Amino acid sequence: MTTHTVTITNRNGATFEVNSRRPLLGQLRDQGVDLPYGCEYGGCITCAAKLTKGEIDQRRQVALNNRQIEHGYVILCVARATSDITLEIGVESHDKLYRNPFLDPLQPHELKADIASPKV
Amino acid sequence: MKCCGPGYASPAEAVKAPSEKLLYTIAIYTGTGIQKPDYLATVDVDPDSPTYSRVIHRLEMPGIGDELHHMGWNACSSCFDDAGMSRKYLILPGVRSNNLHIVDTATDPRAPRLHKVIDGAEIKAKTNLSGPHTVHCLGSEIIISFLGDAKGEAPGGYLHLNKEFEIQGRWENSMGDIKFGYDFWYQPRHNVMVSSEWAAPNTFMPGFDLEEVGHLKYGRELHFWDFEKREPVESFYLGEDGLLPLEVKFHHDPDSTHGFCGAALSTNVIHWWKNGDTWLWEKIIDIENEMHPDWPIPLPGVMSAILISMDDKYLYLNNWLHGDMRQYDIRDPHNPKLTGQVFLGGLLGKAPTVNGVEVAGGPQMFQLSLDGKRLYVTTSLFSTWDNQFYPEIRTKGGVMVMIDCDPVNGGMKIAEDFIIDFGKEPNGPSRCHEARYPGGDCTSDIWL
Ligand code: FES
Numbered sequence: 172m173t174t175h176t177v178t179i180t181n182r183n184g185a186t187f188e189v190n191s192r193r194p195l196l197g198q199l200r201d202q203g204v205d206l207p208y209g210c211e212y213g214g215c216i217t218c219a220a221k222l223t224k225g226e227i228d229q230r231r232q233v234a235l236n237n238r239q240i241e242h243g244y245v246i247l248c249v250a251r252a253t254s255d256i257t258l259e260i261g262v263e264s265h266d267k268l269y270r271n272p273f274l275d276p277l278q279p280h281e282l283k284a285d286i287a288s289p290k291v
Numbered sequence: 292m293k294c295c296g297p298g299y300a301s302p303a304e305a306v307k308a309p310s311e312k313l314l315y316t317i318a319i320y321t322g323t324g325i326q327k328p329d330y331l332a333t334v335d336v337d338p339d340s341p342t343y344s345r346v347i348h349r350l351e352m353p354g355i356g357d358e359l360h361h362m363g364w365n366a367c368s369s370c371f372d373d374a375g376m377s378r379k380y381l382i383l384p385g386v387r388s389n390n391l392h393i394v395d396t397a398t399d400p401r402a403p404r405l406h407k408v409i410d411g412a413e414i415k416a417k418t419n420l421s422g423p424h425t426v427h428c429l430g431s432e433i434i435i436s437f438l439g440d441a442k443g444e445a446p447g448g449y450l451h452l453n454k455e456f457e458i459q460g461r462w463e464n465s466m467g468d469i470k471f472g473y474d475f476w477y478q479p480r481h482n483v484m485v486s487s488e489w490a491a492p493n494t495f496m497p498g499f500d501l502e503e504v505g506h507l508k509y510g511r512e513l514h515f516w517d518f519e520k521r522e523p524v525e526s527f528y529l530g531e532d533g534l535l536p537l538e539v540k541f542h543h544d545p546d547s548t549h550g551f552c553g554a555a556l557s558t559n560v561i562h563w564w565k566n567g568d569t570w571l572w573e574k575i576i577d578i579e580n581e582m583h584p585d586w587p588i589p590l591p592g593v594m595s596a597i598l599i600s601m602d603d604k605y606l607y608l609n610n611w612l613h614g615d616m617r618q619y620d621i622r623d624p625h626n627p628k629l630t631g632q633v634f635l636g637g638l639l640g641k642a643p644t645v646n647g648v649e650v651a652g653g654p655q656m657f658q659l660s661l662d663g664k665r666l667y668v669t670t671s672l673f674s675t676w677d678n679q680f681y682p683e684i685r686t687k688g689g690v691m692v693m694i695d696c697d698p699v700n701g702g703m704k705i706a707e708d709f710i711i712d713f714g715k716e717p718n719g720p721s722r723c724h725e726a727r728y729p730g731g732d733c734t735s736d737i738w739l
Contacts, residue, residue, distance in 0.1 A: 205326050207321070207322075207326065207355070207356055208356060209321070209356050209358070209387030209388060209496070210387060210421070210443060210492070210496070212442055212443065214442070214443035214492060214493035214496060214497070215387055215443070215492065215493075215496035215497060216496060216497035216498065216675060217321070217322065217356060217387060217496075233443075233493045234493065234496070234497040235497065236500055261324060262322070262323065262324030262685070263324065265678070268498075268678075269498055269675065269678040269679040269682065270679060271586075271679055271680055272499060272500060272501035272502070272588075272679070273501065273583070273586050273587075273588040273589075273590055274583075274585075274586045274587075274588075276501070276502065276587070276588065277500060277502050279502075282500065282502055282503070282506070283500070283503070286503070286506045286508075
C-alpha cells in the first residue's frame with residue numbers, strides 16, 4: 172500500500188505515516204494528534220488545516236469556498252494524501268480561513284464550487 | 292385549580308414569581324483553539340449572595356467539539372396541570388456533534404449533573420437528522436428542530452422524543468415545500484405552529500458567505516403549520532424584507548394570534564396575526580444599515596434574536612453587528628414604539644468597554660426575568676461567525692451583561708454591579724450563549 176509522510180510544522184515538525192485510502196483526520200488522530208473536528212463528512216469546517224506543501228484529494232468537501240482553497244485550506248475529515256505533505260493544523264492555522272464579508276467580498280469565481288462562476 | 296406540575300398557571304402568574312437566583316448559560320470552546328469540552332455554567336444572579344455575578348459551577352460535556360448553542364426544558368407550563376411532571380432536565384443539543392445532553396438541574400440546582408447523552412450518530416441513523424437547534428416541550432413529549440439531514444443538507448425536520456428521552460422518530464408528517472429549518476413556536480389554542488428558516492448546516496456551519504444569500508442558500512420564508520396534523524399549510528414569502536428569518540415568538544397569552552420574527556440580515560421585525568380565518572403579515576420594525584467608515588458594504592444590524600416580555604408589553608431585539616439592544620413597546624403590535632436602547636460592543640465602536648471589560652462581539656442572546664426587570668445579554672453568536680466578525684473574541688472570550696429594564700415606563704440601562712468576563716475562565720477564554728432560569732423563563736414556556 173502506498174504511504175505518505177505528513178509533516179506538521181506547528182507541532183515542531185513532527186512526522187506521521189499515512190496511507191492514501193483513508194482521510195487524514197482519522198489517521199492522524201489514531202497516531203495521537205489532537206485535532207478539532209465536528210461533522211466528519213466535510214461540511215462544517217471545524218477540522219480545516221492549511222496545506223503548505225504536497226497534494227491532497229478533497230473532492231468530497233462542501234465547506235470551503237474557492238478562496239479558502241486557494242489559500243491552501245484542506246478539510247482533514249475527507250482529504251486523502253496523494254503525496255508527501257506538510258500541514259499546519261488547528262485554529263492556529265486559521266488566519267486566512269475567516270473573513271468579514273462586508274469588508275472583503277468574494278468574487279464570483281471565489282464562491283463555493285457549486286455556485287462559483289468560471290474565472291475570467 | 293389542580294396543583295401542580297411545572298411552571299405557572301398563566302403568564303400573569305409567571306410575572307409574579309420570585310426573582311431568579313441562578314441562571315444557566317452554555318459556554319463553548321468549539322472553534323476557539325482550546326481543546327476542551329463545551330460546558331454548562333451556573334451563574335449566581337442573587338444580589339444578596341457573596342458570589343453574585345460569578346460563575347459558581349461548570350458542568351463539562353463528555354466530548355470535545357459539540358458547539359452547544361440553544362437549550363430547552365423537558366417540561367414547561369404546558370404541563371402545569373400534571374402533577375406527575377416536573378421541570379427537572381435541561382436538554383443541551385450540540386449543533387456540530389448532533390449529541391443531545393440531558394442535564395439534571397433539579398437534584399442540585401447550583402451543580403447540575405449529566406443524566407444521559409443521546410448519541411448524535413444514533414439520531415442520524417434512526418431519523419436522518421443533523422444540526423439540532425430549538426427544543427420545545429409539547430406537554431407529554433419533546434420536539435427539537437434539526438436543520439439538516441444526516442449529510443447536512445436542508446431542510447431537516449423535527450426529532451420526536453418521549454419524556455424518558457427515547458427517540459420516537461420524526462415528529463412531522465410532512466415538511467411540505469419547506470426549504471430550510473431553524474426556530475419554531477406554537478400556539479395550541481389556535482392549532483398553529485410557525486417555523487422559520489436559516490440555512491442548511493453545510494451552508495452556515497463553515498461561516499457566513501454573504502454572497503450565498505443571493506444564491507438562495509439562506510431562507511426568506513415563514514411557515515404556518517397545522518399543529519395537530521403536523522404538516523405545513525401556508526408559507527409567507529418575505530422577500531428582501533425577510534432575509535434570514537430566525538427567532539419566532541408568539542405572544543405568551545395563549546389566546547393571542549399575534550407573533551413576531553426577527554429577520555436577521557434584513558434586520559426587520561415581521562409581525563403576523565389572524566384576521567378571521569386569514570393569517571396576515573407586515574413589517575413593523577426596519578433597522579437601517581449603517582456605514583462603517585472603512586468598509587465598502589453597508590453594515591446591517593444582524594438581528595439574531597428577539598424576545599417578548601412575559602406580559603406581552605415589550606419586544607426586545609439585538610443588533611449584533613451595530614452593537615445595540617433595543618426595547619420596543621408593542622402594546623399596539625402594528626405600531627411599535629422604541630422605548631429603550633443601550634450599546635455594548637459591536638463593530639461601530641460605540642461601547643468598546645462595559646463595566647471595565649473590553650467587549651468582543653455584540654449583544655447576541657438574551658434572557659429576561661419573568662418580572663421584566665432584568666435582561667441578561669451575552670455576546671457570541673456561533674463559533675465560525677464570531678471568528679469572521681469579531682476575531683478578537685478568541686483571546687477575549689464572551690461576556691454576560693445585565694440590563695435593568697423599566698417594565699412600567701420603558702427604558703434600559705446597563706447594571707453597573709454585574710458583569711461576567713468569560714475571557715477569565717479557568718481553561719481559557721470561552722464564549723457564553725443562551726441563558727435559562729431553573730423555574731422557566733420568557734423563551735421557554737407555552738400555555739395550552
Ligand atoms: S469535521 Fe466537519 S468538515 Fe471536517
